[in-house]
Amino acid sequence: MRVVIAEDNVLLSSGLELLLGARGFEVVAVAGDGDGFLNAVTEHRPDVTIVDVRLPPTFKDEGIRAALRARSLYPNLAVLVLSQYVEREYARELLSDGHGGIGYLLKDRVGRVAEFTDALRRVADGGTAMDPEVISQLLLNRDPLADLSxxxxxxxxxxxxxxxxxxxxxxxxxxxxxxxxxxxxxxxxxxxxxxxxxxxxxxxxxxxxxxx
The missing domain is CATH 1.10.10.10 (Winged helix-like DNA-binding domain superfamily/Winged helix DNA-binding domain)
Structure with a gap:
């Protein structure tokens, strides 16, 4: 399974590369900014991507905006957002495009390697993997589905x-x-x-x- 990573923290990206390589994934590219990520996706057409929300140059939302752009170019691209932050509006936009293969995990709450790699495989297969805290943040000020029990x-x-x-x-x-x-x-x-x-x-x- 081929992976592209968008992460500017060299220690974290190197750690992910080693971790995934030991578990049967092939990291085909590591990008430190949004443009590099888009170029890597275009070149390698990976099975799944891992994207941080905040990338250079402003460290605000470049990563998730790059993920949105990549999904618009390649609608079946699987994206696992791995970040310390929940960017609610962009996350909702990413989740609402009607395609599967989406995950959003918080770095500080990923407790076990097996859970992370299972989530990555699930996203690559077209499913979802959502941290409960992300779900809570996305549902703030939102009307729940009234018809559901x-x-x-x-x-x-x-x-x-x-x-x-x-x-x-x-x-x-x-x-x-x-x-x-x-x-x-x-x-x-x-x-x-x-x-x-x-x-x-x-x-x-x-x-x-x-x-x-």
């Missing part, structure tokens, strides 16, 4: 974190059949029909994060 909200929140159905069942202490039923209800309430050409699970998560 409290249990459906819990199920959808766990889906947004990237948990599969078995994990959801275990965390909520309910049966797997109950999880399937709740997810079916969520899809129905969000108008996601079985013949939807998109990935219904990804679209449900995006609706949860972006619905006012």
């Amino acid at each position: 409290p249990r459906e909200h819990q199920v959808l929140a766990l889906m947004a974190e990237g948990h599969d159905n078995t994990d959801v069942a275990e965390r909520l202490s309910i049966t797997l059949n109950a999880v399937h039923k709740h997810i079916g209800n969520i899809f129905a309430k969000l108008g996601l029909s079985p013949d939807d050409s998109g990935h219904r699970r990804v679209r449900a998560v995006l609706a949860y994060l972006n619905r006012r």
Whole structure:
């Protein structure tokens, strides 16, 4: 699995490169700014990218803006944002383009290497990987999905974190059949029909994060 990294901290980018290389990933390029990232994506067309929000020259939002630009050029590009900061507006825009393959993790809250690499693979496969704190920040001042029951909200929140159905069942202490039923209800309430050409699970998560 080929990876492009956008990270200006040399120690962190070198550490990521070594860590990922030891676990079967191939880091094909490391960029220290937004332009370098876009050039690397164009040249290498990676399976997944890791992007810091704040890059030179202003260290404000260059990274996530570069990720948005890359997704507009290559809609199926998988992007895992790895940052100390939650840039809510740009993050919502990144999440709302209708495609999967998106993650947003906070550097200080990544506790285990296995969890990080699992999240990276999930994003590369078109899924989502969201830190719960990022979800909380994105939902500030936003109207929750009023038609969903409290249990459906819990199920959808766990889906947004990237948990599969078995994990959801275990965390909520309910049966797997109950999880399937709740997810079916969520899809129905969000108008996601079985013949939807998109990935219904990804679209449900995006609706949860972006619905006012």
